[in-house]
Amino acid sequence: MAxxxxxxxxxxxxxxxxxxxxxxxxxxxxQCSTRKTLREVKLRDDLLRRLKRVEGQVRGIxxxxxxxxxxxxxxxQIAAARSALKSISHLVxxxxxxxxxxxxxxxxxxxxxxxxxxxxxxxx
Numbered sequence: 757m758a759x760x761x762x763x764x765x766x767x768x769x770x771x772x773x774x775x776x777x778x779x780x781x782x783x784x785x786x787q788c789s790t791r792k793t794l795r796e797v798k799l800r801d802d803l804l805r806r807l808k809r810v811e812g813q814v815r816g817i818x819x820x821x822x823x824x825x826x827x828x829x830x831x832x833q834i835a836a837a838r839s840a841l842k843s844i845s846h847l848v849x850x851x852x853x854x855x856x857x858x859x860x861x862x863x864x865x866x867x868x869x870x871x872x873x874x875x876x877x878x879x880x
Contacts (some may be wrong), residue, residue, distance in 0.1 A: 788855060788859060793855070793856060795851060799847070799851060802847070803847060803848065806840065806843070806847075809840065810837055810840045810841055813836060813837040813840065816833060817830060817833045817837065820833060845879060849875075849879070852875075853872070856868075857872060
């Protein structure tokens, strides 16, 4: 799992996208730090693919409203987009718990549990 994680070097502000891609190196000791999360490439790509699909769904719903499509049909599409976002949030939460939270709890940062409870409250 760790071998699939990536970390961008400190000088990334001055690099172009291609240069950044060439400077990716495996993380040394952490998955989450300074409010950033290093995700496995496979997970990140999956999340982005799903988010682009939801983005398309929302644009489609907007078009339906513009065309005065029947309310029930619009509501069905809204429910589908909401379900897709819920699925994405579950994937992010699972990665957060297995990665960031476990790591921080092992370091003795018990306050992270309060952070998790606030996040769960927002999701519910």
